[in-house]
Amino acid sequence: MSFRISADAIGSDNARRAAFLEDDYAALKRQVARRGIDLDTIADQVAAFGVALPSWGVGTGGTRFARFAGLGEPRGLDDKLEDCATIQQLTRATPTVSLHFPWDKPSDAAALKAQAADLGLGFDAVNSNTFQDQPGQPVSYKFGSLSHPDKAVRDLAVAHNIDCIRLGQTLGAPALTVWVGDGANFPGQQNFTAAFDRYLDSMAQIYAALPADWSVFIEHKLFEPAFYATVIADWGSSYLAATELGPQAKCLVDLGHHAPNTNIEMIVARLVRFGKLAGFHFNDSKYGDDDLDSGSINPFQLFLIFNELVDAAQRGAPGFAPAYMLDQSHNVTDPIESLMSSAMEVQRRYAQALLIDRAALTDAQTACDALGAHTLLKQAFNTDVSPLLAEVRRRAGGAIDPIAVYRASGYRAEKAKERPPRGGASAGIV
Numbered sequence: 358m359s360f361r362i363s364a365d366a367i368g369s370d371n372a373r374r375a376a377f378l379e380d381d382y383a384a385l386k387r388q389v390a391r392r393g394i395d396l397d398t399i400a401d402q403v404a405a406f407g408v409a410l411p412s413w414g415v416g417t418g419g420t421r422f423a424r425f426a427g428l429g430e431p432r433g434l435d436d437k438l439e440d441c442a443t444i445q446q447l448t449r450a451t452p453t454v455s456l457h458f459p460w461d462k463p464s465d466a467a468a469l470k471a472q473a474a475d476l477g478l479g480f481d482a483v484n485s486n487t488f489q490d491q492p493g494q495p496v497s498y499k500f501g502s503l504s505h506p507d508k509a510v511r512d513l514a515v516a517h518n519i520d521c522i523r524l525g526q527t528l529g530a531p532a533l534t535v536w537v538g539d540g541a542n543f544p545g546q547q548n549f550t551a552a553f554d555r556y557l558d559s560m561a562q563i564y565a566a567l568p569a570d571w572s573v574f575i576e577h578k579l580f581e582p583a584f585y586a587t588v589i590a591d592w593g594s595s596y597l598a599a600t601e602l603g604p605q606a607k608c609l610v611d612l613g614h615h616a617p618n619t620n621i622e623m624i625v626a627r628l629v630r631f632g633k634l635a636g637f638h639f640n641d642s643k644y645g646d647d648d649l650d651s652g653s654i655n656p657f658q659l660f661l662i663f664n665e666l667v668d669a670a671q672r673g674a675p676g677f678a679p680a681y682m683l684d685q686s687h688n689v690t691d692p693i694e695s696l697m698s699s700a701m702e703v704q705r706r707y708a709q710a711l712l713i714d715r716a717a718l719t720d721a722q723t724a725c726d727a728l729g730a731h732t733l734l735k736q737a738f739n740t741d742v743s744p745l746l747a748e749v750r751r752r753a754g755g756a757i758d759p760i761a762v763y764r765a766s767g768y769r770a771e772k773a774k775e776r777p778p779r780g781g782a783s784a785g786i787v
């Protein structure tokens with residue numbers, strides 16, 4: 358029997374904190390009531406919000422310099438699911454897992470689906486990987502995959518993506534996320550137009566293999582591993598490709614995939630407006646694709662993104678149903694702690710965006726009252742919604758303080774005993 362945190366451990370820690378939480382929740386309820394907001398209604402909306410966990414994120418990540426593995430790390434997919442279930446058990450904000458193939462390719466997808474269901478987990482979009490060669494691969498992705506000049510390489514990459522769709526179907530996943538590192542390191546290395554044409558042709562084959570109720574998410578990234586030009590470098594290229602492919606193709610926004618200071622919330626608004634927002638890979642960034650914990654660097658940006666999302670949801674923007682996933686690399690923390698705190702951070706910015714007085718905001722915008730409009734956003738952003746989030750967790754059977762319960766449980770030490778290293782590095786360095 359593998360160690361799991363008991364319901365009693367959560368219950369007794371919650372009992373110790375319950376009186377303070379009730380006090381704080383009641384105070385927040387009174388505070389927002391003065392603004393005409395019912396906190397319990399917001400609580401129901403926050404309770405319905407979930408963000409998918411990256412299967413690759415529960416292991417320690419790494420950089421191109423080193424990877425410092427921790428004790429008790431997951432050794433395989435079964436261990437990873439168990440860690441994801443623990444995160445969901447404590448936070449109640451992460452009901453699904455996003456798998457990356459072939460890193461986390463199950464030998465029996467139907468069995469994995471059943472195993473996940475037993476743990477209270479489902480599956481969100483699956484991710485393909487044509488940015489690395491796998492052992493025994495007949496041709497190499499060194500110079501690209503879906504846009505490679507050699508048809509044999511493109512065919513291999515297309516076949517892998519179709520394989521991902523089939524696996525995902527068995528798992529009950531709704532979408533395929535495609536990110537390719539294809540591009541060039543030297544001016545002149547690549548004919549931009551020809552490479553984009555080849556990418557579109559490959560993607561059309563993948564698109565044709567989509568089940569009717571599936572989507573394909575195109576993930577752009579400015580640079581890396583291609584340092585001069587990347588085939589899908591920006592949301593413009595992503596939008597063009599998604600538009601060319603058809604209505605089941607949409608654009609996925611990874612927060613770390615833009616130039617510094619890019620107005621990401623405005624990109625989100627544009628994609629929503631044209632029904633092309635697929636969803637997000639949440640993380641945070643200071644310089645590039647840093648894959649830092651969500652909200653750890655620029656929490657206001659995350660809030661502004663949710664401002665756009667809540668605006669879209671409340672006005673019933675057509676086709677608006679974004680997928681939310683974390684995509685982070687944890688190099689100096691316990692990945693379980695980072696993922697819990699990141700999920701709560703994403704949830705926090707969503708909750709705050711729900712507190713924005715939208716009618717007053719529209720009035721201020723119409724009256725060209727710049728500071729008045731900005732002040733309304735800041736009022737919501739400066740509201741401490743911690744008691745709301747804790748109460749939502751408590752009501753759902755989660756922990757008022759997930760990290761405290763996790764630390765007190767000795768989970769990692771137990772896993773260190775249960776999971777002696779099997780050898781070999783786990784994935785997740787990208």
Ligand code: PSV
Nearest residue numbers: 484536576611638646684787
């Ligand atoms: C690429 O940087 C990326 O953001 C893509 O989503 C990959 O699938 C993922 O990282 C791997 O961590």
Ligand code: MN
Nearest residue numbers: 576611638684
């Ligand atoms: Mn990503």
Ligand code: MN
Nearest residue numbers: 611613646787
């Ligand atoms: Mn990335």
